[in-house]
Amino acid sequence: MKHIDNEKWILYVTDSLDEDTRVHYENHLYSCDHCLEQYLKAVQAAESQMPVLSNPLGFTDSIMKEIAVVEEKALIKPKKNLRKQAFMHYAVAAAMTLALMSAGVFSQLVSTVSAFENSAAKEERSIISGWLNEADSITEKIEENIREGNEHE
Incomplete structure (x- = not known):
């Protein structure tokens, strides 16, 4: 090595x-x-x-005080920015809502959803109707077989 x-x-x-x-x-x-x-x-x-520190305990205390000051400044600044940011987000959201409402997007969306729900309901009825018709035909076949069985006896 x-x-x-x-x-x-x-x-x-x-x-x-x-x-x-x-x-x-x-x-x-x-x-x-x-x-x-x-x-x-x-x-x-x-x-x-x-270099030798003349007062090591004082050095540590001064560094800790500086850190506290920096943290305090960091905590104060974002509050102002957060309020301003939140207000801007609400303002943009309100403006977009008004623009979409005036363009009729929401009413078109409601009619599209209603049409989709109606078509889905029709499809459900047709599937259920098909099952019921099959069940009727099966029961009719069973009844015919029973009648034929009684006639042969």
């Missing part, structure tokens, strides 16, 4: 490598304990070069 040298791990830790190389190094860390040790040494070396 080919190991990655310490200088390259320092480049990795300082984010000086391209994305493909970084992915390759990260995958290599899963299978190589030697390179994992080199990586940890590079992290320690890079950490010593980082």
